[in-house]
Amino acid sequence: MDGLLIDSERIIMQACIQAAKDVGIIYTQAEFVELIGRSSPDASRIMAEQLNGVENLSKVGEGVERILGARNHVFPLKSGVVELLQYYQSNNVICGVASSSPITHIQHRLSHIGILDYFSSITSGQEVANGKPNPDIYLLAIDRLGVSVEECIAFEDSEPGAQAAITAGLKVVVVPDLKQPSDFVKENSFRVVESLADYLTELSIQ
Numbered sequence: 596m597d598g599l600l601i602d603s604e605r606i607i608m609q610a611c612i613q614a615a616k617d618v619g620i621i622y623t624q625a626e627f628v629e630l631i632g633r634s635s636p637d638a639s640r641i642m643a644e645q646l647n648g649v650e651n652l653s654k655v656g657e658g659v660e661r662i663l664g665a666r667n668h669v670f671p672l673k674s675g676v677v678e679l680l681q682y683y684q685s686n687n688v689i690c691g692v693a694s695s696s697p698i699t700h701i702q703h704r705l706s707h708i709g710i711l712d713y714f715s716s717i718t719s720g721q722e723v724a725n726g727k728p729n730p731d732i733y734l735l736a737i738d739r740l741g742v743s744v745e746e747c748i749a750f751e752d753s754e755p756g757a758q759a760a761i762t763a764g765l766k767v768v769v770v771p772d773l774k775q776p777s778d779f780v781k782e783n784s785f786r787v788v789e790s791l792a793d794y795l796t797e798l799s800i801q
Contacts (some may be wrong), residue, residue, distance in 0.1 A: 601705075608773070629645070632759075671707055671708070675792025694718070727733070727758070767783070769787045770790060
């Protein structure tokens, strides 16, 4: 979801940097990128290490919540999202969300931008023991859709997410957001494209 369907990662990153600055801590884009695609517990653990302790994490977290709360945690759509979802809907292709974000965030963010109803199922990182880059979330999402791995394709923007999908045996389309994929992900992906709009153009040509 974040960074692929909605343009949230940059906004959240800027909120983290500003919230840290407000309490006298320098926090960088390079540090934030390490959190992308991780489950909430893993992201919190990594960020606590980056900020030198849970006390600083709590202070920064409060600041981030204040900054994002001012915009009601609503983020804009990424390019090509609605068009791709409409294309799949018109061709009777079922879609699901497999996001590391909490279930309440997924439902809130997707409903507020009007695309929640395109998805037959939602799977959150809260529902699996091991977050991305482990494949657990994708295996659960596939099971809920009632299809085989061979019938599925995954769309990912993050390194941990792409690794999770690859490990699950899925074809993966990578749409990089804040960080370009590693050589491993590039070599094991079905496609690497600039946007979902670009991928839809490929589908339309075929």
